[in-house]
């Protein structure tokens with residue numbers, strides 16, 4: 273069997289920078305949530321593809337928080353990075369930043385955590401390289417990823433709560 277070399281989280285970093293146009297807004301002239309979700313999913317899928325060098329599919333949207341509305345005309349950066357790879361699946365974190373026009377100061381608008389699975393041409397899951405976390409934030413996200421995977425598997429009825437050992441540790 274082919275031995276896959278581990279890769280750093282940074283190698284998967286994907287940044288999509290774009291402007292918010294009037295046709296993409298809600299009645300409050302802020303970015304429509306579904307439009308932002310599409311951009312987040314796109315950035316995460318590219319990060320997952322860069323890490324696995326495979327076809328990838330979204331298995332789960334584990335968490336999304338819209339913390340700040342994004343006014344029309346804003347420039348936003350959607351930044352995605354693989355936080356941990358398991359066997360065939362990987363967790364991807366995405367942060368959405370608004371860039372202030374005059375100062376260039378960045379504030380966080382939204383965050384999300386997605387799960388992608390690498391698949392072959394027939395849609396069958398395939399093994400991917402492991403992740404080497406380097407920064408403190410990457411290490412923190414890496415460490416907690418198994419807990420989040422178990423939570424997602426329990427919610428999707430793919431794992432019994434009793435089997436979610438890492439998750440249970442939180443409450444012990």
Ligand SMILES: CC(C)(COP(=O)(O)OP(=O)(O)OC[C@H]1O[C@@H](n2cnc3c(N)ncnc32)[C@H](O)[C@@H]1OP(=O)(O)O)[C@@H](O)C(=O)NCCC(=O)NCCS
Pocket residue numbers: 328329330331332357358359360361362387389391395397421424425428430
């Ligand atoms: C995601 C998919 C490939 C999983 O296929 P499967 O035959 O059930 O495969 P498995 O049970 O072996 O799961 C594959 C991996 O996904 C993980 N996984 C599956 N569902 C998951 C979920 N809801 N949350 C977290 N991880 C999940 C499994 O734990 C496994 O991870 P591992 O190999 O790293 O341990 C399949 O369900 C699928 O194709 N879904 C549709 C995807 C899609 O159309 N997405 C939207 C458009 S891209």
